[in-house]
Amino acid sequence: MAHNRKIRVLIAKPGLDGHDRGAKVVARGLRDAGMEVIYLGLRLTPEQIAEAAIQEDVDVVGVDCLSGAHMALFPKTVQLIRGRGGKDILVIGGGIIPKKDIPKLKEAGIAQIFGPGTPIDEISNFIKANLASREK
Amino acid sequence: MSETKKTKELRERKEEFRTTVDGFVVNRVYTSADLEELNQEGIGLPGEYPFTRHIMPSGYRSRLWTMRQYAGFGTVEETNERYKYLYEQGQTGFSVAFHLPTQEGYDSDHPLATGEVGKCGVAVDSFEDMERLWLGIPLAEVSTSMTINATAPIMLALYIAAAEKQGADVSQLRGTVQNDILKEYIARNTYIFGPTPSMRLVTDICAYCAQNMPNWNSISISGYHMREAGATAAQEAGFTIANGVAYVQAMIDRGMEVDSFAPRFSFFFAAYTNLLEEVAKFRALRRIWARIMKERFGAKNPRSMMLRFHVQTDGFTLTEQQPLNNVVRVTLQALAAVLGGCQSLHTNSFDEALALPTEEAVQVALRTQQIIAHESGTADTVDPLGGAYYIEWLTSQIENKALEYIDEIDRMGGALKAIERGYIQKEISYSAYNYQRAVDSGGQVVVGVNQFVTQDEPEPEILEIGVETERKQVERLKRLKRERNNQRVNEVLGRVRDVARSSQNIMPVLVEAVKAYATVGEISDALRDVFGEYREPNIL
Numbered sequence: 001m002a003h004n005r006k007i008r009v010l011i012a013k014p015g016l017d018g019h020d021r022g023a024k025v026v027a028r029g030l031r032d033a034g035m036e037v038i039y040l041g042l043r044l045t046p047e048q049i050a051e052a053a054i055q056e057d058v059d060v061v062g063v064d065c066l067s068g069a070h071m072a073l074f075p076k077t078v079q080l081i082r083g084r085g086g087k088d089i090l091v092i093g094g095g096i097i098p099k100k101d102i103p104k105l106k107e108a109g110i111a112q113i114f115g116p117g118t119p120i121d122e123i124s125n126f127i128k129a130n131l132a133s134r135e136k
Numbered sequence: 137m138s139e140t141k142k143t144k145e146l147r148e149r150k151e152e153f154r155t156t157v158d159g160f161v162v163n164r165v166y167t168s169a170d171l172e173e174l175n176q177e178g179i180g181l182p183g184e185y186p187f188t189r190h191i192m193p194s195g196y197r198s199r200l201w202t203m204r205q206y207a208g209f210g211t212v213e214e215t216n217e218r219y220k221y222l223y224e225q226g227q228t229g230f231s232v233a234f235h236l237p238t239q240e241g242y243d244s245d246h247p248l249a250t251g252e253v254g255k256c257g258v259a260v261d262s263f264e265d266m267e268r269l270w271l272g273i274p275l276a277e278v279s280t281s282m283t284i285n286a287t288a289p290i291m292l293a294l295y296i297a298a299a300e301k302q303g304a305d306v307s308q309l310r311g312t313v314q315n316d317i318l319k320e321y322i323a324r325n326t327y328i329f330g331p332t333p334s335m336r337l338v339t340d341i342c343a344y345c346a347q348n349m350p351n352w353n354s355i356s357i358s359g360y361h362m363r364e365a366g367a368t369a370a371q372e373a374g375f376t377i378a379n380g381v382a383y384v385q386a387m388i389d390r391g392m393e394v395d396s397f398a399p400r401f402s403f404f405f406a407a408y409t410n411l412l413e414e415v416a417k418f419r420a421l422r423r424i425w426a427r428i429m430k431e432r433f434g435a436k437n438p439r440s441m442m443l444r445f446h447v448q449t450d451g452f453t454l455t456e457q458q459p460l461n462n463v464v465r466v467t468l469q470a471l472a473a474v475l476g477g478c479q480s481l482h483t484n485s486f487d488e489a490l491a492l493p494t495e496e497a498v499q500v501a502l503r504t505q506q507i508i509a510h511e512s513g514t515a516d517t518v519d520p521l522g523g524a525y526y527i528e529w530l531t532s533q534i535e536n537k538a539l540e541y542i543d544e545i546d547r548m549g550g551a552l553k554a555i556e557r558g559y560i561q562k563e564i565s566y567s568a569y570n571y572q573r574a575v576d577s578g579g580q581v582v583v584g585v586n587q588f589v590t591q592d593e594p595e596p597e598i599l600e601i602g603v604e605t606e607r608k609q610v611e612r613l614k615r616l617k618r619e620r621n622n623q624r625v626n627e628v629l630g631r632v633r634d635v636a637r638s639s640q641n642i643m644p645v646l647v648e649a650v651k652a653y654a655t656v657g658e659i660s661d662a663l664r665d666v667f668g669e670y671r672e673p674n675i676l
Contacts, residue, residue, distance in 0.1 A: 015251060016249070016326075018324050021365045045247065068252075068492065071251065098598055115456050116455065
C-alpha cells in the first residue's frame with residue numbers, strides 16, 4: 001500500500017441475503033474514518049466480488065452474510081481473490097457467524113470476523129493496524 | 137429557562153431524554169395540560185372510528201391475538217415436523233419462512249442458491265414440495281401466513297393447488313400473503329422485477345383474492361423490515377402508511393371500488409424495547425389509517441378503515457452477547473404489541489443473533505406470549521394505557537411526525553417515486569447510522585454490549601443446517617424435472633409469458649403452471665423474460 005493514498009475498501013454481500021443494514025453502516029463508518037469505500041451491493045457471486053476487488057485495486061474486502069451461507073461463500077471469495085492476483089488484499093467478514101465457524105474461516109484466509117455489536121472503530125483500527133504491519 | 141433550572145435542581149441523570157435515538161424528546165412529567173390540545177374525538181372508544189384504542193369493542197376479551205411463530209428451515213419434511221410440534225404446543229396459526237432461493241425466484245440447483253438451501257427458511261421448489269410441507273395438516277382448517285413477496289403469485293398458486301388437492305374449498309382458505317414489494321426496494325431486498333411490473337403482480341393478487349378468496353389477506357403492508365433496517369418508530373409508521381396509500385391508489389386505478397378490497401388489507405410492524413413508544417405507535421397507526429381510508433379514499437365500510445396488524449418482536453435488538461437477556465427484551469416487546477392491540481404476534485427466540493433458533497428457544501418464545509396472555513392481566517381490559525397523559529401525548533406526536541413523512545412523499549408523487557429517488561432509503565440509512573454512532577459512543581446503552589459486559593461467555597447450543605439438506609433438495613428437484621411431462625411444462629410456461637405480456641390477471645395461469653410441476657425458478661425465469669430484473673441504485 002502506498003503512503004500517499006487513502007485505504008481503499010470494497011464492501012459486498014455475497015449470496016442471496018438481503019440484510020444490508022450492517023454492511024451499509026460499516027461502509028459509511030469506514031468512509032467517515034477516512035477510507036475510500038466502494039459499496040458493491042448485494043446478491044453477488046464470489047466471482048463478481050473477486051473481479052471487482054481486482055478491478056478497483058482495493059486494499060481491503062469486507063464480506064457480510066446473515067443467512068447462514070457464509071461457509072459456502074466466504075472461503076470461495078478469498079480463494080478467487082487470491083487466484084486473480086489479489087495476494088495482499090485483506091479480507092474481513094461480518095454477519096451472523098457462529099463462533100465455532102470462525103477458526104475455519106480464518107484458516108481459509110478471512111483475517112477477522114466482526115459480529116453483531118462490533119463498534120465501527122474496532123473495525124477501522126483493525127484494518128489500519130493490519131495494513132501498517134504489512135508495510136514493515 | 138425555568139425548566140432548565142428546575143432540571144438542574146432535580147439533578148437529572150441526563151441533559152435530555154429521548155424515546156430512542158432520533159426519537160422524541162421526553163418531558164419530566166405529563167399532565168392534563170398536554171391533552172388539552174388533543175382532540176378527544178381522536179381518542180374515543182375501542183371499536184369506534186378512528187379506532188385509536190382498538191379495532192374491536194371487546195379487544196382480547198372476546199378472542200386473544202393469534203400466536204403465530206414464523207418458522208421454516210431445511211427440507212419440507214423437517215419444517216412439517218416443526219409445524220406439527222408447534223401445533224401440539226398450542227400455536228393457533230402457521231407462518232411460513234421460505235429459504236432465500238424461493239423468495240428470489242431461483243431453484244435450489246441454481247448457482248446463486250449455493251449455500252443458501254434450507255437456511256433462512258424451508259426449500260420449496262415445486263408443487264411436490266408444497267404438498268409435503270402440509271402433510272397431515274388440513275389447510276381448510278388452519279390459517280397460514282406466507283412471508284413471500286417477489287414470488288408471491290407463484291407461492292399463492294402453489295398453496296391453492298395444495299389445498300385443492302387436499303379437497304379444500306379455496307374460497308374457505310384463511311391466511312395472509314405478504315405481497316408487499318415496495319418495502320423490498322426500501323429494506324428487505326428480495327425483489328426480482330422492477331417497480332412497475334411488480335405493482336401489477338401485487339394488484340393481480342389483491343384483485344384475485346377479492347374475487348375468489350374472501351377470507352384471505354391479500355397483502356401485509358410491512359413496516360417491520362424498514363424498522364430492522366434502521367427506521368425510527370415515526371418513520372416506520374409514516375413510510376408504511378405511505379406504501380399502503382400507494383397500494384390502495386393502484387387498486388383504485390385498476391377500477392376497483394375501495395370497499396371491495398380494502399377490508400382484506402393487513403399490516404405488519406416491529407416492536408422495539410421502548411415499550412411506551414411502541415404502544416403509542418400502534419395506537420397512532422390505527423388512527424392515521426382510519427382517517428386516510430375514510431377521508432382520502434372515501435371508504436364507507438368500517439372494515440376498510442380498520443388497521444389490522446401482525447407484530448414481530450424486533451430481531452435487530454437481540455444481542456449476541458449474553459443471549460439470555462434477549463428473553464427479557466422479547467418480553468417487553470411482546471408486551472408492547474399486546475398493549476398496542478395487535479391481531480397476531482411472533483416472538484423471537486433468544487438465540488437468533490447466534491444462528492437459527494433451537495427448539496428450546498422457540499418454546500420459551502411461545503411461552504412468553506402465553507404468560508402475557510394468561511398471567512399478566514394485560515389482555516383483560518381493552519387499551520389499558522388509553523388516557524394516560526404520556527401515552528396520549530406520544531400517540532399524537534408519532535401521528536404528526538408520520539403525517540409529515542406522508543405529506544413529503546405525496547409531494548414527491550407517492551411512495552413509488554420516493555423510492556425511485558432513494559428518499560426513503562436515505563432517511564432510514566441516516567437513522568441507522570446515527571443509532572450505531574450512539575451505541576459506539578455509549579449514548580445509547582445496550583446491556584451486555586457497551587455496558588455491563590461480561591468476559592468469556594460460554595457458547596450456547598445452536599441449530600445448524602447441514603450441506604446434506606442442499607444435496608437432498610437438489611436431487612429431489614432433478615428427479616422431478618426428469619419424471620414430469622416436460623412438454624406440458626414448456627407449453628404452460630409459454631402461456632405464463634403470454635399472460636405476463638397481456639393485462640390479464642396472472643393468477644389463473646400460475647395455478648395451472650404449478651399443477652403441471654413447473655418449478656418456482658422456471659416460472660420466475662418466464663416472468664424475467666417479460667419483465668426484466670431490477671438493480672438497486674447506489675444510494676450510500
